[in-house]
Amino acid sequence: MNLNANENANQESGKTMTTSVQPSSLSSVASANPQRTESQRAQGTGLETRGIHAWFGKNHVLSDINLDFTAGSVTALIGPSGCGKSTFIRTINRMHEFIPGAAMAGEVLLDGKDVYAPGVDVTKIRLQIGMVFQKPNPFPSMTIGENVLSGLKLAQLKVDNKDDLLEECLIRAGLWTEVKDRLDTHGGALSGGQQQRLCIARALAVRPQVLLMDEPCSALDPGSTLRIEDTIRELSDTMTIVIVTHNMQQAARVSDYTAFFLSEGGPGHMIEVARTSEIFSQPKDQRTENYVTGRFG
Amino acid sequence: MTHSTAVPTKPWAKKPIDYLRNLSFFLVAILSAYVVVAITPMKGKLGYAFTFFVAYAFITSLFALVSLGIPAAKDAFIKSFVALGAVMTVIPIVSILGTVLKNGLPGIHLGLFTHDMSMATPTDPIENGGLLHAITGTLTLVLLALIMSVPLGILTALYLTEIRGKFSGPIRFLVQAMSGVPSIVAGLFILSAVLYPIAKNYSGLMGALALTILMIPTVARTSEEVLLLIPNDLREAGTALGGTQWRTVAMIVLPAARSGLITAMILGVARIAGETAPILLLTGGGDKVNPNAFSGPLGSLPYYIWKSFNAGSPEAITRAWAGLLVLVLIILILFTLARTLSSRNVARR
CATH class of the missing domain: 1.10.3720.10 (MetI-like)
Known part of the structure; x- marks a missing residue:
């Protein structure tokens, strides 16, 4: 009971803090992203975060993240371990709340609507915001084909032609030619890179508008990593992608925008966000330059 | 393209001589069990089993000591205790199964599976009634x-x-x-x-x-x-x-x-x-x-x-x-x- 009370208190304090800082940060975000036009916003493909804070118990791990994700772009989140990148993307599709003791503050706006608003159907949110995890995790009791279509069954969605969807998702994930003759075998026999692409195909089958990727290549060899990066580039034509990575070259290769996170002993916060080319060539902040040039972290 | 002359072998595998040696250790242990039971007051199955175990542990450890040194001897000694534990666990189960089979088989006949005991009492001949x-x-x-x-x-x-x-x-x-x-x-x-x-x-x-x-x-x-x-x-x-x-x-x-x-x-x-x-x-x-x-x-x-x-x-x-x-x-x-x-x-x- 005590712990709960503390969490509530934290949440309350976080909320009040957010409201006090929100107006200024809103304007700063708007000016930091001049590329984003009103027409894109009107298309209803927008993902924005407003003053995101996160706690685990009393531990404040993430502070005041304001970030707009341009539709049809890839945004890379870089920064040292423990700076809250993974926690941040887990707040976006509401996976953060599964960790005992977790609390948060702020708003995640998908098409202008807060995903944390009361009455929101969490499962619908997760259908719109897909996720690929660090470790490949195909479902062991299902075949390759069943794995790809598992999201439809989980969410009880109907689709007219399952075979077409299966083929389309596997092609977009760059796995079709390798598995088309063994869709009825189990996914466990695939290599790590193939399993990860299977997980991407699985995430695509429910047609999300946003795809979150939490270090999707950290367990893979360089060849598989390049295949997945190709996949990410192709997918970015049709969806918004947010990728957490520790690999600076990867961020430079796949992303349009890069956000640099840092914790500096306290809660993690965002140092700066800009076009990837700017972050790597002329960052505004000295700490960003130190990090991307390998001088620390 | 050069042809390799290498053939796959398993240098770590046991050779016939090793199996022969193990068998002889086994026989020697059994023999010594008989001798010990004959010349000492120890009697019965327990006596045989005990002396056989001690003799086998002793012989294998001694051989390991002579051929490979003290660590190997310790290894062989512990190994025989581990084997003893495994065997002692299985003995009661095997013994139960054996006793049940020995005593149960005479009572088994086809009628057991087609009749019940409504027309027979337990003291009737076994052919009457069933299970x-x-x-x-x-x-x-x-x-x-x-x-x-x-x-x-x-x-x-x-x-x-x-x-x-x-x-x-x-x-x-x-x-x-x-x-x-x-x-x-x-x-x-x-x-x-x-x-x-x-x-x-x-x-x-x-x-x-x-x-x-x-x-x-x-x-x-x-x-x-x-x-x-x-x-x-x-x-x-x-x-x-x-x-x-x-x-x-x-x-x-x-x-x-x-x-x-x-x-x-x-x-x-x-x-x-x-x-x-x-x-x-x-x-x-x-x-x-x-x-x-x-x-x-x-x-x-x-x-x-x-x-x-x-x-x-x-x-x-x-x-x-x-x-x-x-x-x-x-x-x-x-x-x-x-x-x-x-x-x-x-x-x-």
Whole structure:
């Protein structure tokens, strides 16, 4: 009971803090992203975060993240371990709340609507915001084909032609030619890179508008990593992608925008966000330059 | 392209000479066991077994000491103790099976499986009557208990592992305490809480209720352990794909744990199939095949065995041993079935 009370208190304090800082940060975000036009916003493909804070118990791990994700772009989140990148993307599709003791503050706006608003159907949110995890995790009791279509069954969605969807998702994930003759075998026999692409195909089958990727290549060899990066580039034509990575070259290769996170002993916060080319060539902040040039972290 | 002349060998494999040496050690140990028993006051099977073990441990350790040195000698010495432990564990099981087979086989005849004891008494010649009522009764009891306890047990395990509600702690504690409940207590509880005030008659259902009480903790605890082994990644992946918790558990967690859950069921069945005390109190133990598990006395193998031993005549005791043999065989068949079912599922992955 005590712990709960503390969490509530934290949440309350976080909320009040957010409201006090929100107006200024809103304007700063708007000016930091001049590329984003009103027409894109009107298309209803927008993902924005407003003053995101996160706690685990009393531990404040993430502070005041304001970030707009341009539709049809890839945004890379870089920064040292423990700076809250993974926690941040887990707040976006509401996976953060599964960790005992977790609390948060702020708003995640998908098409202008807060995903944390009361009455929101969490499962619908997760259908719109897909996720690929660090470790490949195909479902062991299902075949390759069943794995790809598992999201439809989980969410009880109907689709007219399952075979077409299966083929389309596997092609977009760059796995079709390798598995088309063994869709009825189990996914466990695939290599790590193939399993990860299977997980991407699985995430695509429910047609999300946003795809979150939490270090999707950290367990893979360089060849598989390049295949997945190709996949990410192709997918970015049709969806918004947010990728957490520790690999600076990867961020430079796949992303349009890069956000640099840092914790500096306290809660993690965002140092700066800009076009990837700017972050790597002329960052505004000295700490960003130190990090991307390998001088620390 | 050069041709390699290398052939695959296994330099670490044992050679014929090694097998021969081991065999000779074995024979020497047996021989010395005979000699020691002959010249010392030690007598009987225990004497032979003890001296054989000591002699074998001594000889192998000595050989290792001479050929490879002190560490190898220690290794050989410990190895013989490990082997002794394994053998001593198996001895009672093998001995039980052997005794049951030896005493039970004379009582086995085809009529056992086609007749019941309604037209015979335990002291009749063995050819009269049979076990049909007891076999069907035991299977009925097990089936009823299975139907009641498996859903309850698995739901309990799901509450403990998936929902992790406020009462997880107390429920886990109670389930563990429940697995220590003596079977006679379960029997008396059903007798006083259900049979006397409500049902007022012996029936298979009463026995199955008591067996369910005994079976639930086994199923629940084993299922809980199995479900805890399912990686959390899978649950997260299911949720991230837009599945509700229930859909994720039903479509991903339970199928992934399927073989383990089957094992949990079988362990539960093994726990109750030979249970006697509640059966004596609650089923009434009829001598006639009773197709209705919900009313009237229902025979069962443990009851039949108990009743036949009590009758005391040589024929009755042979009947009891035959019943024991059939009971052991039924449990063995169930076990083998479960093992093959669960291993097939594992192999399919």
